[in-house]
Amino acid sequence: MRRREGGQALVMVSLSLFAMCGLMGLAIDVGWSYYVHKMARAAADSAALAAVNEALLAIKGTAPPYDCTTTGITCSTPLIDCSSATGNLLTGCQYGYQNGFDIPGGGNGGHQKLMIQADAPPNACR
Known part of the structure; x- marks a missing residue:
């Protein structure tokens, strides 16, 4: 009887191996998605700060601080x-x-x- 039951463990390990590989792939995809999201947000924040800095430079001609004599600034x-x-x-x-x-x-x-x-x-x- 033992001969007929010998392959049962092999089938169980094979099926669980597929499930584990699927979960590892999902974890990698979710991690990569999180990383890409953070990098895109950092790029958008950097672009927004650069645009604000450029606008400030266009108003004054130099970097802040400002005084009340500059054109476009009213105190x-x-x-x-x-x-x-x-x-x-x-x-x-x-x-x-x-x-x-x-x-x-x-x-x-x-x-x-x-x-x-x-x-x-x-x-x-x-």
């Missing part, structure tokens, strides 16, 4: 108190307040005040 004087803000500035003040910038009386020497306004539509740089 608000005196500083705007958030209690009198309206429109987009009010939205920005409320966003800052929700994220911990609670500055009573209009600011701490103006260090936390920033208003950015773009007159060009978002697709103008394409």
Whole structure:
């Protein structure tokens, strides 16, 4: 009787080997997909930062920091108190307040005040 049952282990090992190879292939494909996704995201982030840097250089001609005398840059004087803000500035003040910038009386020497306004539509740089 033992002779007829001798090949049973061979069949089981063969079938499990196919399953293990399939799982290893799946793991490799998922890992490669994750790697490619991370590299694509890093490339997109780098491209976005390069575009912003290029736009800043086009505005000023040199790298930041900026002053209020450069063409295309408008500085608000005196500083705007958030209690009198309206429109987009009010939205920005409320966003800052929700994220911990609670500055009573209009600011701490103006260090936390920033208003950015773009007159060009978002697709103008394409």
